[in-house]
Amino acid sequence: MSRYARKVSSTPTFKRLPRAVREQQMLDAAVRVFSRRGFHAASMDEIAEAAGISKPMVYAYLGTKEELFVACLHREGTRMTEAIAGAAAPDLDADERLWRGLRAFFGFVGAHRDGWAVLYRQARGSQPFAGELAAMRARLVEVVAGMLDHALRARGREVSGTDLEVVAYALVGASESLADWLADHPGADPEKTATRMMNVAWLGADQLLGGSTWRPPQQ
Template sequence: MRSLTRVSTTRTFKRLPREIREQQVLDAAVRVFSHHGFHTASMDEIAEVAGVSKPMVYAYLGTKEELFIACLRREATRLMEAIADVVDPTLGLSDQLWSGLRAFFAFVGAHRDGWAVLYRQARGQEPFAAELAAMRRRIVDVIADMLDRAVRAEGRQIHGIDLEVSAYALVGAGESLADWLADHPDADPDKTAGRLMNVAWLGAAQLLRGDVWAPGGSEPPVTSRDAA
């Protein structure tokens, strides 16, 4: 049974070391996953986009699920490193936050596909959601710690869970704006970071000072304003 294998193709196949191939496959996988979603994406398409045959994908990266996890880890690591490279722990809280946010939005602006995989895909699909949640938890803890140190530096204190929830809100706002950024290619990452600082940090600064919003009266909750 003669199978019609391409006989006279001039196309020549570069032989590349495994590491490079793996990165190419991961690149393709991130793109395909981000466009189609985990389940809808097909391994055949990923292989094709990577310019590699399907058995290679399986040989190097394993099953579809393992491949997706590899994508997750790579993108998350890149993101974390991009931020860690830039944040200077000797600086003040607001400066740390500012530089971190700038790096964060810059990364998302430059890796929209990766962000889509991390944020939109992994969050819902249960095997991965847990892993993703653990990563976010680490970030939240870092932020909460920063807040805590800043508060203590002012000689005051905030209850742990309040800190955690505040940090969670900040992280959530950041993720949400990142999502917005991913959908607005013309938007400027730096400006987005600045806007988030405006909304979030001004509020956080109040918190650090000990100002608290109270639901009681119907008056504007403003803090140091001439009281009504």
């Protein structure tokens, strides 16, 4: 007799699907579960159940828990960077480029809140992935710093690399923070959020690029 309690009645309850499809379903489920529970608190059983499949299938297709998480990170990260890269036409004013980048970024977060949560809230902290994430973030910071540098040279000014890097860090951090705010306010409009970020970033950056500097008071 069959060991499949559910299949006694000869009609299989579960559809057989090609690997590529199942893998995406699993990744979808994993992103959802990881985003809510966090890496450690998420269990493979729950992910499997959310994907409508049994645990060994997950292992067979995506490997161990860590590998699965990295796969999630990878997919969501790629989606995000592509969304941003696709929007950024290289030869435009810094102003315009920044605006398009921000719009794409907030658009992505608005549309993939779970993905954002995994990328930003979960991967931090858990050692094995900190590197993976830090690298992505570093690339982003570099892009922003490069943009600032470009705009700066166009105005005939020059600033140390560290200074640029730090300002870029601040801008990226501010964006991430607003993205978080956006992710927590389902009613909020990504476009409007991007405009707000642009206000903070650009009006500040414009001053900085123009040569203004704030100095601490005499003390």
